[in-house]
Amino acid sequence: MHKDFPSRILFHPSIRPIHHTFGPLATRAQLLQAFLLQFQPWKWHDGKELQELKEELARLFPAGQVSLFDTGRGALLALLRALELAEGDEVILQGFTCAVVPNAIIAAGGKPVYVDIHQKTLALDPALVRAAVTRRTRAIICQHTFGIPADTSALRLICNEKDIALIEDCAHVIPDGENGKIGMHGDAILLSFGRDKAVSGVSGGAIVTRHALIAKRLCEMEARALRRSSWHILNLVGYPLRYACAKMMWPLRLAKAYLHGLRLLRLLPPVLRKQEKAGRAETELFRMPNACAILTLEQLRSLTTINAHRRSIAQLYGAVAQQEHWESPKGALLSPALQKFPLFVKNAESVRQKLKSRQIYLDDGWCGAVVNPRTVNERAVGYCAGSCPNAEDVSQRILTLPTHPTMTRKQAETLLDVLGKMLHTTGT
Ligand SMILES: Cc1ncc(COP(=O)(O)O)c(C=O)c1O
Numbered sequence: 001m002h003k004d005f006p007s008r009i010l011f012h013p014s015i016r017p018i019h020h021t022f023g024p025l026a027t028r029a030q031l032l033q034a035f036l037l038q039f040q041p042w043k044w045h046d047g048k049e050l051q052e053l054k055e056e057l058a059r060l061f062p063a064g065q066v067s068l069f070d071t072g073r074g075a076l077l078a079l080l081r082a083l084e085l086a087e088g089d090e091v092i093l094q095g096f097t098c099a100v101v102p103n104a105i106i107a108a109g110g111k112p113v114y115v116d117i118h119q120k121t122l123a124l125d126p127a128l129v130r131a132a133v134t135r136r137t138r139a140i141i142c143q144h145t146f147g148i149p150a151d152t153s154a155l156r157l158i159c160n161e162k163d164i165a166l167i168e169d170c171a172h173v174i175p176d177g178e179n180g181k182i183g184m185h186g187d188a189i190l191l192s193f194g195r196d197k198a199v200s201g202v203s204g205g206a207i208v209t210r211h212a213l214i215a216k217r218l219c220e221m222e223a224r225a226l227r228r229s230s231w232h233i234l235n236l237v238g239y240p241l242r243y244a245c246a247k248m249m250w251p252l253r254l255a256k257a258y259l260h261g262l263r264l265l266r267l268l269p270p271v272l273r274k275q276e277k278a279g280r281a282e283t284e285l286f287r288m289p290n291a292c293a294i295l296t297l298e299q300l301r302s303l304t305t306i307n308a309h310r311r312s313i314a315q316l317y318g319a320v321a322q323q324e325h326w327e328s329p330k331g332a333l334l335s336p337a338l339q340k341f342p343l344f345v346k347n348a349e350s351v352r353q354k355l356k357s358r359q360i361y362l363d364d365g366w367c368g369a370v371v372n373p374r375t376v377n378e379r380a381v382g383y384c385a386g387s388c389p390n391a392e393d394v395s396q397r398i399l400t401l402p403t404h405p406t407m408t409r410k411q412a413e414t415l416l417d418v419l420g421k422m423l424h425t426t427g428t
Contacts, residue, residue, distance in 0.1 A: 023243025
């Protein structure tokens with residue numbers, strides 16, 4: 001137990017772990033809202049905030065029509081259904097992605113075609129995309145990995161030439177006017193409000209599109225989508241509170257046992273379920289609960305502050321990376337509001353393991369595999385080993401550093417200090 005216990009250390013940030021996934025967006029404002037929502041069941045399913053969230057998103061993406069679903073993966077499935085893929089139609093996506101993306105393609109009746117990434121952006125390499133387009137290609141999903149802008153201008157040209165749809169996957173970033181061309185070239189934009197995304201409502205997803213026919217089909221699907229149970233919503237709303245408790249228990253060394261207990265009691269639903277790791281998406285579409293819209297809306301209205309925080313921490317990492325000659329994708333050094341800051345290091349897995357003894361947890365589920373997390377059956381999601389060598393290389397060497405709103409600058413400095421010493425001794 002910490003020697004200063006029980007003084008104010010329970011709330012002292014320096015005694016908390018440094019992490020990616022430990023309630024990263026459970027800010028004080030979100031905790032207060034989540035607490036109040038526990039006692040306001042009439043707000044869980046329906047309410048004015050769903051409409052307000054749509055209006056807020058339409059303001060961020062002018063002229064776009066917004067449809068909401070209960071997850072980003074659900075929103076992507078709805079969009080691909082709206083494209084009315086025929087069996088065997090191909091959808092291009094990048095290597096180094098999350099399993100929910102190919103799963104949505106498969107569930108919509110399409111075939112995922114993986115194209116390699118450029119290590120500068122961790123996004124699709126347009127030259128390789130051009131070579132991969134066939135008569136059966138219906139769409140390209142362009143992922144702005146961790147918020148690094150992908151080359152959407154080049155992809156837009158290909159899509160115009162070949163008459164295919166460009167989907168911008170903005171699950172990791174919500175642009176605020178200072179993120180280059182993110183969100184400007186896509187026929188449709190995918191957003192996620194999951195637990196560790198750009199902003200979080202614990203769960204939620206949206207499609208913004210300027211295409212009237214696609215918007216109409218999505219709107220019909222949204223109207224027919226099923227409701228989640230009240231128990232499910234209560235569980236979602238409890239997530240920030242449970243992590244706040246876990247953080248308070250951290251100095252007492254009880255947090256891990258507490259979280260393990262919560263998982264056994266199914267009070268912490270996994271981000272990815274077993275069948276999703278085996279290539280099977282949930283095929284029903286669900287409505288976004290109003291409770292999640294309330295949480296998302298509050299963070300979206302603070303987007304400028306959240307993105308400024310992310311930029312400032314990413315700039316700190318970038319400055320030290322350049323000074324120490326650590327390798328990093330060039331796109332990450334252009335000061336976008338990154339969801340996390342990527343470095344390439346030798347023995348990345350061993351560095352992550354060693355950092356744990358310093359209470360630094362950098363396994364974010366985006367390491368060790370081309371289709372993440374590493375427990376995914378890559379054959380089941382249509383990935384053929386060896387087909388994306390850059391993505392395979394990145395997956396082995398990547399080490400990401402957190403930038404989320406509950407990560408303090410002091411913690412970022414501590415992380416850089418510990419990491420610097422470790423990389424120096426291991427000669428990485
Ligand atoms: C690149 C990417 N796209 C889409 C999604 C789907 O988001 P959600 O978790 O809200 O289903 C995720 C996250 O899982 C993701 O990482």
